[in-house]
Amino acid sequence: MYNKNFLKKIAKLEQVPFSLIENGVKNGTIAVLANTNKDLTSPCAVGTGLKVKINTNLGTSTENLKFENEKKKLQTAIDSGSDAVMDLSVGGNLRKIRNDLMRFSSVPLGTVPLYEIASEVERRKGNIEKMTIDDILDVLIKQAKDGVDFFTIHAGILQNAVKYIRKNKRVGGIVSRGGAILARWMYVNKLENLFYENFDKILEIMKQYNVTMSLGDALRPGAIADSTDDLQIGELRVLGELVKRCRKKGVQAIVEGPGHIRLDEIAKNMRMQKKLCYGAPFYILGPLPTDIAAGYDHIGSAIGGAIAAMAGANFLCVVTPAEHLRLPTVEDIKDGVMASKIAAHSFNLLNFKDDWERNRKLSQYRARRQWEKLYPLTIDPEKARRYRKVEGKISGNACSMCGTFCSIKLSEKCGFLNSR
């Protein structure tokens, strides 16, 4: 897929031996997110043995389509440590927005091509239900040539699932936007999923530019009551088969995962995915362990993400406080990235020396109350500094929590502190 020099560069960026990257890419447990039709400043890889990465979703909606906002969000996401971004725009000139975002993005950028397909079909034919395979392939070729690094393709939702859900219902229905559009198309046309039916044609396009296949989970549960249900697992089995077809064609594949998942089922879900999808990298949205935290879903997502990372998840999609409520603002993006970053970092520090040392050093500065050395090591130096400053100068370098009863000052006086 990629030449050796490029993979060597990736190994260096990832701080792992070249052989780990080479073997991982070969056996499909690692995917490098990098379209070969462009040059990315900070390409990244996801998969077994690598740091857990995070992705931030950006993009206009039909109600809110200012590009400047999305550009600001892109910058905020990258500055806050997002390893990749997705442009999920559905409003405005989609190709222009995407290419502009790509120009400003140093990190890999993914899309859900169905959004542009749907927009195009609606514009030209007046109704998404008239979508044909040519509409699909046109957009895929265009996006692949333009340099998109990974595509979410909802090829796992099949006719039998659409029939099943109509009979058995669900509390949350289908919450994947792409999944719902496709389900509607399948329901009206009484035909099999076009992405599934034409999967090999799609792979040919993606292979040409090394676009990574991100197998979308159209049937992820959108309510705790639907957690790990037959629909979800049925689709996961299809995705596993599609992973094999991707590998056969030489297209890198990652698998997308839930969603709203019971706290006690999160780890199990990760292990199930690894097994059913033959060790493919797992890219998750959440999981959220509760439905009631609207306004704070980034926190539920951090809980789910950290547990998932321990059980094998490789790539976390940022959930912002705006989830379920509105298109995120720049501030929402920041809060969301921070939460995902904490989840990923808490896992990464166990396996990567730089992250471990960052914690150790920060704690050493903390014990010495060397605040100016400490701040740059925190995940948000500006916030840490602002928080501490608000109450003015505190005696003896302590903070306003303990004041003169500062435990670390006492520790120091008694000679308890490690100065190595």
Next chain:
Amino acid sequence: MYNKNFLKKIAKLEQVPFSLIENGVKNGTIAVLANTNKDLTSPCAVGTGLKVKINTNLGTSTENLKFENEKKKLQTAIDSGSDAVMDLSVGGNLRKIRNDLMRFSSVPLGTVPLYEIASEVERRKGNIEKMTIDDILDVLIKQAKDGVDFFTIHAGILQNAVKYIRKNKRVGGIVSRGGAILARWMYVNKLENLFYENFDKILEIMKQYNVTMSLGDALRPGAIADSTDDLQIGELRVLGELVKRCRKKGVQAIVEGPGHIRLDEIAKNMRMQKKLCYGAPFYILGPLPTDIAAGYDHIGSAIGGAIAAMAGANFLCVVTPAEHLRLPTVEDIKDGVMASKIAAHSFNLLNFKDDWERNRKLSQYRARRQWEKLYPLTIDPEKARRYRKVEGKISGNACSMCGTFCSIKLSEKCGFLNSR
């Protein structure tokens, strides 16, 4: 300890059978937080088989001692769903502050009596190092009579630990404020911990008013590098022995836990505590799985708390975004309580029907876009409402995330939704 009618009231509040409370209190796996010298509107119990509860720390520091602020924080904590509070004041007229807070608090209130002891000794003798057992008992009697529901007592840090830490050092030293004060006293006086030496006398006082013993973890790690070290586990063993002594004297005991703990050691820590402390309720501060999240430690704490809850933790102490930086403001308290609440609730909904139903109903309203019915079921209706309103009216009850491409509207059109 308590009369049968009172325990029946507790069983009803906890939504569990009376026998569960009765047996739990008898064998020490459940503790009811309720001083018998006062009448509490909302007493609560912590332990095996009950909902995981959360506690919020309040209190002045030596640098910031306005009572009005603390009263506002108390109200915010209770309104946001805190099941108990601790008054950790170290500045101002401590008894007055505590009794005023107790008057306004419908939930159990705990203290670390050492703070008042230290203040008194400093005031009268000029130096905390001159503390005697009489200074300790005076304050304990006063606080128990005044109605404090639980005391944190740092009786587990012993001379051998103080010697050990001077030799072996630690990155974070001692971060427990009470622990550090005691360690300092032990180091200077070359004497055994006064709380340990006089443990039975302390129990006599606490028994009289049914004050619950919360065995403080003076040696909890304050840095990931110190996670689950010999000092921490050594103290935990002492706390286990003290649990037995509490039970023998008829004093309810809970055990306090860490702290900064590696993500992959959190569950292990909980199981270890349950074993070494004979199933006593576990009250944890965090655990925080990273040191670098200053300004966002409430999120790390939510991760740690949820994992801990699954592994047996019973009582979560709120960590606010201000942790490590400053005394929390009212807003910090709100953010911290929300994060802990999400962690506890995500676990509780698995076992308690009211919490489960709240999620199911909310998701049903969400699927129907019945926003006004949905809001009251969220953890912060005001925030959810404010978030959604910011972008004005959205067509067809969707939100500005998807606009016309709303997945749940499509689900509804296709008949995928459960209407039970």
